[in-house]
Amino acid sequence: MKNNASKLAAIAAAGMLAGVAQAANPLLPKLYTADPAALVDNGMVYLYVGHDSAEPAGKDYVMKEWRLYSSCDMKNWTDRGSPIQPSAFKWAIGKVDAWAADITKRDGKYYFYATVDHASIPGRAIGVAVSDKPEGPFVDARGSALVSNDMTLEAPIAWDDIDPGVFTDDNGQAYLYWGNTVLKYAKLKANMTEFDGPIVTVGMDRFTEAPYLHKHNGTYYLSYSRDFPEETAYMTGPSPTGPWHYRGVIMAKNAKVKTIHQAIIDFNGKSYIFYHNAKLPGGGEFRRSVAVEEFAYNADGTIPFIKQTREGPAANPGPACK
Ligand code: FUB
Numbered sequence: 001m002k003n004n005a006s007k008l009a010a011i012a013a014a015g016m017l018a019g020v021a022q023a024a025n026p027l028l029p030k031l032y033t034a035d036p037a038a039l040v041d042n043g044m045v046y047l048y049v050g051h052d053s054a055e056p057a058g059k060d061y062v063m064k065e066w067r068l069y070s071s072c073d074m075k076n077w078t079d080r081g082s083p084i085q086p087s088a089f090k091w092a093i094g095k096v097d098a099w100a101a102d103i104t105k106r107d108g109k110y111y112f113y114a115t116v117d118h119a120s121i122p123g124r125a126i127g128v129a130v131s132d133k134p135e136g137p138f139v140d141a142r143g144s145a146l147v148s149n150d151m152t153l154e155a156p157i158a159w160d161d162i163d164p165g166v167f168t169d170d171n172g173q174a175y176l177y178w179g180n181t182v183l184k185y186a187k188l189k190a191n192m193t194e195f196d197g198p199i200v201t202v203g204m205d206r207f208t209e210a211p212y213l214h215k216h217n218g219t220y221y222l223s224y225s226r227d228f229p230e231e232t233a234y235m236t237g238p239s240p241t242g243p244w245h246y247r248g249v250i251m252a253k254n255a256k257v258k259t260i261h262q263a264i265i266d267f268n269g270k271s272y273i274f275y276h277n278a279k280l281p282g283g284g285e286f287r288r289s290v291a292v293e294e295f296a297y298n299a300d301g302t303i304p305f306i307k308q309t310r311e312g313p314a315a316n317p318g319p320a321c322k
Contacts, residue, residue, distance in 0.1 A: 026289030034288040035100035036274035043320030054286035075315035083136030092116035113164035123149025123158035167213035268318035
């Protein structure tokens with residue numbers, strides 16, 4: 001106990017010297033941030049966010065880059081700069097459209113799936129970038145969109161191909177989930193840059209966006225934003241493709257912003273949900289702030305309703321803090 005306390009004091013002191021944020025919620029007090037994506041790798045948590053940079057009276061998203069933070073204890077977050085900007089995708093418009101992204105690791109490489117605006121096929125699209133390190137830099141892995149608006153015809157809107165949620169199962173098979181209004185998924189080939197089979201539509205009520213697949217104790221959890229303004233809901237299933245059983249709402253709607261966008265991880269024996277609200281001073285619809293809460297699964301594997309807190313999680317120093 002004493003050892004842990006002195007380790008934490010040392011981490012905090014080192015953090016102050018290195019400009020590390022000692023975070024309560026919102027987690028990243030210097031920037032407006034949104035759409036968290038999280039990766040646990042080699043004892044570290046890597047948190048990728050979109051950088052909201054709209055003016056106070058802005059009427060739309062202005063997102064020029066994704067940014068990366070890392071932590072070995074869920075409390076002290078190191079700013080790792082911007083690992084990728086939309087301009088990495090030459091086929092995209094690439095100016096202010098660093099919308100939601102997600103990341104996975106396969107065979108020693110890191111794959112970053114990101115929503116951008118397509119330059120020649122009207123509408124949002126999903127690209128994939130790759131790096132040898134979680135901190136990037138990431139480069140376009142295909143040179144073209146993995147998903148463009150002309151590939152999916154169920155929703156008559158230009159923004160239905162957004163919010164990639166990538167999941168790699170223990171056997172190495174990866175899946176990409178995405179969508180707005182209509183939830184879609186496809187299997188990924190081992191190269192992670194092409195689909196292995198058709199795009200499948202998952203028929204469900206009140207799906208808005210932000211599908212996120214994770215696995216805990218052998219159960220697959222598909223969480224997502226429901227309704228608009230959004231709340232976070234989830235389903236469980238026996239496989240990455242269902243069949244899905246609706247389980248309920250785990251986080252309530254935000255007060256000052258209609259979106260909420262979650263990511264869920266296990267780290268160092270505990271479970272966490274990242275999300276965004278608009279609680280930084282000056283925050284709002286297009287000036288959001290990422291936050292995180294610790295939670296514990298119920299004995300039957302369900303996720304409890306999780307309240308947003310000001311304090312955030314207690315420090316949980318993992319082996320990489322040593
Ligand atoms: O950040 C732009 C969009 O807002 C995301 O793609 C959605 O999930 C919502 O958070």
